[in-house]
Amino acid sequence: LELSGCSRVKAVPESLCGLTQLQYLNLSSCAYLEGLPEGIGSLVGIKYLNMSGCVHIRGLPESMMKLQSLWHLNLSRCRRMRRGSLACLRGLTALRHLDISHLGGSQPAGLLEDLRILTNNLKYLRLRHCYQLRCGDFIATLTNLEHLDLSCNLNLAYLPESIGNLKRLRTLDLSYCSQLKSLPESIRTLGL
Numbered sequence: 001l002e003l004s005g006c007s008r009v010k011a012v013p014e015s016l017c018g019l020t021q022l023q024y025l026n027l028s029s030c031a032y033l034e035g036l037p038e039g040i041g042s043l044v045g046i047k048y049l050n051m052s053g054c055v056h057i058r059g060l061p062e063s064m065m066k067l068q069s070l071w072h073l074n075l076s077r078c079r080r081m082r083r084g085s086l087a088c089l090r091g092l093t094a095l096r097h098l099d100i101s102h103l104g105g106s107q108p109a110g111l112l113e114d115l116r117i118l119t120n121n122l123k124y125l126r127l128r129h130c131y132q133l134r135c136g137d138f139i140a141t142l143t144n145l146e147h148l149d150l151s152c153n154l155n156l157a158y159l160p161e162s163i164g165n166l167k168r169l170r171t172l173d174l175s176y177c178s179q180l181k182s183l184p185e186s187i188r189t190l191g192l
Contacts, residue, residue, distance in 0.1 A: 006029075009032065016043075017040055017042040025043070028050045028053050029053040047072065052078075057080065065091025068094055069094055073092070074099040076126070103130045139162075140160060140162035142166070147170065151176055154177070
C-alpha cells in the first residue's frame with residue numbers, strides 16, 4: 001500500500017489492520033498523519049513500514065511490538081516523537097534496518113535513550129541529524145551492526161570506547177560532526 005505524499009491524510013482507518021497479509025506500507029510525507037491505529041499489531045505479515053516525514057506523529061502504538069516480520073522501519077523526520085514512544089521497538093526481533101534521523105531540537109533529551117531496547121539483530125542504524133545525540137554506550141550493544149550513520153550530529157563530541165565491540169561494522173559515517181574532538185583507541189579493532 002503506497003500512500004507516500006498524501007499530505008492531507010490525518011488518520012489511518014482501523015479497518016486497515018484487517019489486511020494481515022500486507023507486507024509493504026509507505027506513509028512517508030503524510031505530514032498531517034497524527035498516529036497509527038492501535039490495531040496495527042494485527043499486520044503480522046508487514047516487512048516494510050516507512051513513516052518518514054510524518055511530522056505530527058507523537059508516538060507509536062504499543063501493539064507494534066507484535067510486528068515480528070518487520071525488518072525495515074523508517075521514522076526519519078518524525079520530529080515530535082516523545083520519550084517512551086520507541087519502547088514498542090523491543091519486540092521487533094526481525095528488525096534489520098532502522099532510520100530515526102532528523103529527530104530535531106524539539107525532542108525531550110532522553111528520547112534516544114529509548115534505543116537501549118533495540119534488538120541485537122539490527123544491521124543498519126541511521127541517526128543522522130539527531131541534535132541531542134551524545135552517543136551512549138547502548139550503540140556498542142548492537143554487535144551485528146554493519147552500517148552506522150551518525151553524520152550531521154552537531155553536538156557529538158566523542159564516541160564511546162565500547163564502539164570497538166562492533167566487530168561487524170563496515171561503514172561508520174561521521175561526516176559533518178563538527179564538535180567531534182577525537183576517535184577512541186578501540187576504533188582500530190573495527191573491520192572498517
